[in-house]
Amino acid sequence: MDKPAEMFDRDFEWAELTRFATLPGPQAALGVVSGRRRQGKTFLLDAVTRAAGGFMFTATETTEADSLREFGEALARHRGQPTPFRFAHWDEAVRELLRIADTGAPAVAVIDEFPFLAKASPALPSVIQRALDPGAQHTNTPVRLLLCGSALSFMGKLLSGNAPLRGRAGLELVVPTLDFRSAADFWQITDPRTALLTNAVVGGTPAYRKEFTQSDAPAGPDDFDDWVVRAVLNPARPLFREARYLLAEEPELHDIALYHSVLAAIAAGNAARGGIADHLGRKSTDLAHPLSVLQDVGMITHEADAFRRNRSAYRIAEPLLTFYHAVMRPAWGDLERPGRAPAVWRRAQATFRSKVVGPRFEQICREWARWHAAPDTHGGHVTRVAAGTVNDPAARTSHEVDVAVHGESDDGRAALLAIGEAKWGDVMGLGHLDRLRHIRTLLTRTGTATATTRLHCFSGTGFTDELRRLAQDDPTIQLVDPARLYGGE
Template identity: 60%
Template sequence: MDKPAEMFDRDFEWSALTRFITDEQPGATLGVVSGRRRQGKTFLLDAACRAAGGFYFGATEAAGAESLRRISAALTEHSRPASAYHFADWAEVVDALLALGGERPVPVVIDEFPYLVKAAPELPSILQEALRPLRRQRTESRTRLLLCGSALSFMGRLLSGSAPLRGRAGLELVVRPLDHRMAAEFWNITDPRLALQVHAVVGGTPAYRREFARGDTPKGPGDFDDWVVRTVLNPETPLFREARYLLAEEPELRDTALYLSVLAAVADGNATRGGMAGYLERKATDIAHPINVLEDAGLLHRDADVFRDNRPTYRIAEPLIGFYHAIMRPVWDQLERPGSATRVWRASGRRFVSNVLGPHFEQVCRDWALHHADPELFGGLPARVGHGVVHDPAARTGHEVDVAVVGVAEGSGKPPLLAIGEAKWNDTMGAAHIERLAHIRDLITRSGRYDTGRTRLLCFSGAGFNSRAAQAAAADPAGVHLIDLPALYART
């Protein structure tokens, strides 16, 4: 299948769909496609159906009878049978879908599958029976059935545990947001500092540029503030209320006020359960459920402390939601008044840097170390990259490590700590930062948890490095590395 020329990137996803859809082996097969809203799943699957002559059906929130009428009409229009379809139940629908692949592999997409299951909870069990290995309708069909949904909590349970469809799927594809480098290319931004600023606000969601901002991109570094005012903070644009709608669209989030407060606590810098509980003036046990639900919905991400067990921290997974809670929600009434955005944004600069841009820069540095950096930089392949706090017994304090690169343990030995790093968005880094990292490395060595024999020191800066830092790196080219914004955006 030829990928449409207007589709940006998604080479991996298109290749996976192509292999699944064009598989010539007999027997109907099942695939599951998921991902947060606005990532282009519908565009991707609809394009695949058009390329391979398949059938696409987009479900809506409706009663079961209405959904049966809609899919009957859609399948009638697609197949042009002698008499129109009038399905009495979902078992008849599934058999008709399997019949589409009687002569060749045919993709059949059911988009927003959770809407159908909400009205017909028996649907996964019907599919389980229809895809039974020795059932004639399955063995004589080459339908490539793709179930798609944006409700991550629901889609995550579809193939797990004792779910009816566990073990039935031959494809499980997650359509993720574009990473910081691809997002810069998509927004047509070549300046790395501007690219990271934009990414800290809208992340890598494709729809935010094309549909929500109507193609409006910052014209240069000097246009960033005006761009924020005329797009995200503008009540006339869809981006203005998008963060609120993302929460409202999640079926698992029933008590919206509580979930909003949990996210607000994280956006305000309360990244631990105890911190969130204190912010909300509740017991930590009282917020365990909303935290778990937000995690399942893909809105909150749990990060384990690399140096301390059972001390996880949490971060907001969608940048636009983090921006909303840090900048917009506290002054929502003002922003709704036309003409107030410029004044609000001018007064929010410090909060944007400390609560949005700084933490986002740290996370981009961790993502770069895990997914993009040359393993030779660390002297080995990272097994995981995280952050944490290293305890200093003598000073009775803790030292935060923004980037910790852990390698693969050999045999029963301790896992190697390949690198530790510090990330500063607005600070010009110098020799003192390198010395601090060396001291932290000594503390980790004394703790005995990791093998620090080859631990390298990384300095990430959005503002650059002074001459003393450059001299220290030049004196120890294998042990000290200075990584600036162009390096984070460079193609490897």
């Protein structure tokens, strides 16, 4: 099966889906596809189904009886039957579905939005498990059944623990968001600084490029502000209310106001549970459940500190949510009135730089250090990149490290390969380098770092001439700007 020309990237996902679709053998096989909303899962599965001449059913949020009726009608159309199937229960429907490969060759069957069906019919996973049981295979044909859903919490439990389908799947594919480099290519933005600013607003979600902005992308640095006003802060555009809908569409989120408040606290710069609780005026123990749920549905991440095991940080996974809570939510009343967006955007510039671009720039720097930097950049093989906090007992303070690169040195020993600082709006100079040297000294005293631990300076604005001259003569000092982040290294 050739990948459709209009499909951007997704080479790995396409290869895995087509491999599964053409698996040899006479028995039915199960695959599970999941991922956050708007990532193109349905587009992928529809393309595979069309290429294989298979059957695809997209569920809706309705009753069991109505779902069975819709499924029977869709399956009858696929089989070329003049009258629809009338299934009394899902046992009948699944058995009939697993007979569609009656020619003996593998056939693809996709059930999209599977959580909707399982919500109305909780026994459905058990029904599928029973139909896939080796003892029932004599009634089946080589159907390659793919279950797809965006409810990450539900899809994650589908194959875990004592779930009925655990151990039954031959494919478990998660469709991720595009990383920052792929997102820039997808948006066709060639200026690195503009690409990073755009990514800080919309991240790597493919649907925001086409369906939600009608392919309206910033034409360059001078067009970015106008693009935000016309495409994001415009109440007539779909992207304007998308952040609100993201939470409303998650079935696991019941108290939407509470979850928005938690996200607002994190967007304001509160990364620890205690800080989030203080921001909301609640006890820290009260937030264990909402934080866990937000993590399960993929809205936030929980990352361990690079140096202190008893510390961790919560971060919003979807940049649009950060942008909404930092910039849009405080001025929502003004933004809903046409013509107010330019003034709101002018007032929000400082907040945008500090609460949106700054944290996103740090995250992109960590992603670059982990996945894109050339092998000799860090002086070893990278195994983990994280942010961290370093104590300074003599000064009675602590220092934040934006990028800490852990890995293995050339001799195979575990080592702290590099530490780095990321400043989006500052021209970095010798003062920033001295700070990193001081932190390296503190870490060396505790045995965490060595004199060979490299120092990385990440800047969205540039570097002084003195710092550039030092870096030219010293490979342990690395200077990284947007051009290098988005370059070939």
